[in-house]
Amino acid sequence: MKTSKIIFLGTAGGRVTTFRLVRRSGGFLIDFSGTKVHVDPGPGAFVYLKEHGIDYRDIDLIVLSHIHLDHTADVNTLLEACTDGGKHRNVALFAPKSAVEGKDRVVLPYLLKRVTKLAFIKEGVELTYRDVTLRAVMRHSHHGVETYGLSFNGDKVVYLSCAKYTEDMLEVYPRKPKVFIINTTFYRKRGDIEHLSVEEVKDLISVCEAETTILTHFSMEMHERGPDIVAQELSQELGLRVVAAQDGMVIPF
Numbered sequence: 001m002k003t004s005k006i007i008f009l010g011t012a013g014g015r016v017t018t019f020r021l022v023r024r025s026g027g028f029l030i031d032f033s034g035t036k037v038h039v040d041p042g043p044g045a046f047v048y049l050k051e052h053g054i055d056y057r058d059i060d061l062i063v064l065s066h067i068h069l070d071h072t073a074d075v076n077t078l079l080e081a082c083t084d085g086g087k088h089r090n091v092a093l094f095a096p097k098s099a100v101e102g103k104d105r106v107v108l109p110y111l112l113k114r115v116t117k118l119a120f121i122k123e124g125v126e127l128t129y130r131d132v133t134l135r136a137v138m139r140h141s142h143h144g145v146e147t148y149g150l151s152f153n154g155d156k157v158v159y160l161s162c163a164k165y166t167e168d169m170l171e172v173y174p175r176k177p178k179v180f181i182i183n184t185t186f187y188r189k190r191g192d193i194e195h196l197s198v199e200e201v202k203d204l205i206s207v208c209e210a211e212t213t214i215l216t217h218f219s220m221e222m223h224e225r226g227p228d229i230v231a232q233e234l235s236q237e238l239g240l241r242v243v244a245a246q247d248g249m250v251i252p253f
Contacts, residue, residue, distance in 0.1 A: 002033040005252045006157070006179065006214075008245040009048040011227075013162075013185040013217030014195070018070045022223060024048060024247040025070055028181070028216075029059075030157055035131050037061045037152070038078065039159065045074035046081065052248070056081035057090065061129050063121075064095035064106075065161035066147035072099070072106045079107070083114040092117035092129040096146040104145075121148050138172045140164065142194045149173065156253070157181065158210070160201075162217065164194035170207050179253050180210035181245075183217035187225050195219070198230055206238050212253065216245035 010024030017023045026048045027040035036059045038045065049056065059082045064072055082091040093100075093107070097120045100107045112118060119127045123139040137149040140163035150159045155174040160182045163169075173180075182204070185195035198215075205213050213234075218227055227244030234242040243251070 003252055004033050004156075005031050005250055006181075007031070007052055007054075008214075008216060008247065008249045008251070009045055009052070010042065010247050011216045011218055011245045011249075012042075012070070013183060013222075014070070014219045016220045017218060017223055018043065022220065023218065026074065027071065028245075029054065030152060032132060032153060032156075035060050037063060037132055039063045039150075040065055040071035040161070041074040041078050042070045043073040046077045048248075049078075057084055057088065059091055061092045061094065061132055063134065063150065064093075064099050065121075065150060065159065066096060066142060066145050067099050067104060067106045068143075068145065068162070069106075071161075075099075075106060076108050076111055079111040079114060086114050089114060089116040091115055092119070094119050094121055094127050094129070094134055096121050096148065098146045121150070123148065137174070138169070141166070151177070158208075160196070160204075162195055165189075165196055165200040169204055173204060173208050175208055177208065177210045178212070179251070180205070180208055180213045182213065182215055184215040185217050185219045185222065187221050187230065198222075198234070202234065202238070205234065205240060205242060209240060211241065212251070213240065213242045214245050214251065215242065 009026030012023035025042040026045035186197040231244035
């Protein structure tokens with residue numbers, strides 16, 4: 001019987017850790033017992049997947065939470081690789097409409113002809129492809145771009161992407177998911193930057209009570225603070241399993 005797992009290709013968040021390569025980026029790959037979903041393929045995803053022995057042609061679905069470069073830099077390369085240069089139409093793309101239309105689009109138009117299914121992510125809308133179901137939990141405020149938190153396969157894996165903290169997150173995000181991935185960029189709140197901090201996600205972790213909460217997408221502040229230390233402190237304080245992702249980490253679930 002095949003097991004499910006998440007591969008964290010990289011854990012960088014923001015300009016310094018990402019574009020000085022302090023940490024790897026590239027998002028993460030969810031393997032639902034053989035069905036592979038790549039989420040937010042930022043810089044390096046193409047190379048890091050190869051290092052993990054992933055055949056690009058085996059990737060079933062690519063998902064973008066928003067259009068920022070640290071989440072999308074390798075999306076075109078992967079669409080080319082997943083379709084074997086256009087020989088096959090075996091991969092779907094779920095993304096905000098802004099990723100494929102308008103002046104800020106990040107997906108090259110000719111590659112859209114190669115995907116077997118294109119669907120736009122919208123708040124509350126459920127999308128399916130093969131045995132993967134995706135639901136946009138809520139639309140977030142994040143520096144003016146269309147950004148979504150996502151839930152996969154009936155809240156087995158929930159992903160809170162980059163976002164400004166709002167109290168309605170405590171009401172909207174699912175209770176007791178199997179895995180809750182949170183982009184926790186800062187340790188302390190930064191009022192001028194719409195990224196989550198440890199101070200802000202603490203209540204969310206406590207309320208949602210995931211089987212495992214995984215922190216990722218770290219700034220230099222978090223990198224220097226020590227994400228493992230932060231996760232251990234949260235685990236002890238909340239009595240819940242909180243893990244700090246590391247580059248290349250594999251989490252079975």
